[in-house]
Amino acid sequence: MKLYYSPGACSLSPHIALREAGLAFEPVLASTKSHKLQDGTDYYGINPLGYVPMLELDDGTRLREGPAIVQYIADLAPNKNLAPASGTLSRYRLQEWLTFIGTEMHKTYSPMFNPNMPEEAKAIFRTKLQSRYEWLNGELEGKDYLMGEHFTVADGYLFTVTNWTKPTGVDISPYANVQAWHARIGARPAVQEAMKTEGLLK
Incomplete structure (x- = not known):
């Protein structure tokens, strides 16, 4: 491959x-x-x-x-165990996460990498992303990974887009659960x- x-x-x-x-x-x-x-x-x-x-x-x-x-x-x-078995409710939960990350996170970051995007517009995207991270912070309460105890491909995807916080100026410092989760994923071999x-x- x-x-x-x-x-x-x-x-x-x-x-x-x-x-x-x-x-x-x-x-x-x-x-x-x-x-x-x-x-x-x-x-x-x-x-x-x-x-x-x-x-x-x-x-x-x-x-x-x-x-x-x-x-x-x-x-x-x-x-x-990177994804639950096809046809199970857990698999649809994984797809729910992948869709959320793709549409609510990934595509909100994308315009901020456009050099022609006005700063006023970027500020709107940052605010939206921070509201999503606030929600994620609650979802990660008491959990090591998005789906609970096991790392899945959804964690890899969210880790990837969360790496874009620094170059785009998105502040996730208020969200301790998100920060701990990000460090946990980043430490995986x-x-x-x-x-x-x-x-x-x-």
């Missing part, structure tokens, strides 16, 4: 999932700025949408969209390995 990624982008989420699952894969750097691979290949020729992540299977099949990719990865390694591969840690 190949994972097309850009350092620190949302592709860090499936990168973490692959490391947690212990699956063999080749990370392929695909710049979201130049839209070229390191050998000069035009990434649009691989993914016409131009963004990451994209997972290419050994038979050449390509899968886009992070929440779909991480569930696929989790199902390849069911013994790792698979997360450390993924971040080191992407050059995010020395």
